Amino acid sequence: MLLDHTLMPDREAIGPLPNPLGLAGIEFIEYETTRPQALGQSLEAMGFRPVARHRSREVLLYRQGGMNVIVNAHHAVPSGHEGEPVLAAIAFRVRDVAAAYRRGLDLGAWAVATQVEPMELNIPAIHGVGASRIYFVDRWREFSIYDVDFVPIPTVDPHPPALAGLGWFGVVQYIGFDRLADWIAFYGELFGFAELPADRHFGVLTQGRILASPCGTLHWQLIEPDVDAAEIDAGECLQRVALGTPDVPKAVALLRERGVEFIESSGVCSTDKGALTRASPPGASFELVRWPG
Structure with a gap:
């Protein structure tokens, strides 16, 4: 950057910016990889800690401070670049998921077809650049998306400092x-x-x-x-x-x-x-x- x-x-130098979605930053970024342990070691060196596992998929949640990183090895395909991970998705925090998703589709965005297992959250997404996805999340305060789909790792601080x-x-x-x-x-x-x-x-x-x-x-x-x-x-x-x-x-x-x-x-x-x-x-x-x- x-x-x-x-x-x-x-x-004020660029003027007040309209915020039609009530955008409030990033909820998580997601990597897809065929080598989750190696990527996990890289993330831990950067200060992230694994704090939870997905209930039904080979997916780990890493965190430090207010940053969440999803490492997804569930049906991940090799990137073709010496096994490097792919930055596959970003989740935006928004005021209202349904309204944000409808607005995106109304403006021509392409919906991402989701395959949600029983008792899992349906997090709507649109297609981003390449094969990436942009998710919309409006639960990040007292109740979060991880409370449903993830199981905390025992003895691990769920909120490691940055x-x-x-x-x-x-x-x-x-x-x-x-x-x-x-x-x-x-x-x-x-x-x-x-x-x-x-x-x-x-x-x-x-x-x-x-x-x-x-x-x-x-x-x-x-x-x-x-x-x-x-x-x-x-x-x-x-x-x-x-x-x-x-x-x-x-x-x-x-x-x-x-x-x-x-x-x-x-x-x-x-x-x-x-x-x-x-x-x-x-x-x-x-x-x-x-x-x-």
Whole structure:
């Protein structure tokens, strides 16, 4: 992710944003993998802890602070990239699931067919980029979706604290040629995201454009293919998530002590503005961004 919140303009600089869905950030992200234990080790190094198992599927819930990560190995298929996990879904917190879902369909979104087992929750979703899904959740306060479908792991703290104040900051999405306007319209019309000024590129990476959520808790980075690259992969997908922290060097130091490696090269290196973890398959890559929280 590109944005450094301390350098970001006040929300008034882009005007008040309409929030038609009552969007309130991310409830969970979901990875699909054929190697759940290896991915789990990668997540634990980042500070996440397994807190619950799905009642009927090979699915684990990891958590730290206010962040939930689903690791889904139920009928997962190999990604074809050395066994690396696929960022398969994101769940948005919304004011009313039924209204959010209807609005999406009315605006042309495609519904995801769900196969719900007896006594499981039906969480509606629409198709996102590539084969990904966008879920809608309106139960995250005193009653959550995990109370029904998951069984807590005994002796494990169900609410492990966040390491170095880590929290969701944003999502990085790779898009195809000449698709920038299409995706800006998709996130803007369906969810109320607004494009930030083109020069608002801070942190350790400088590609792409940034969209800001109407709730002010989430940023979406759209990156087009590099036309100067020797080989161009024009596939569209969710590439990685970015985690915000008020102190990037402190977070980097703590994560290094836990065995997390960071990319340090002439093009990308850890600074007080951000850092990028090195993902050795079957792990996942995460970006750190300075964010007051």
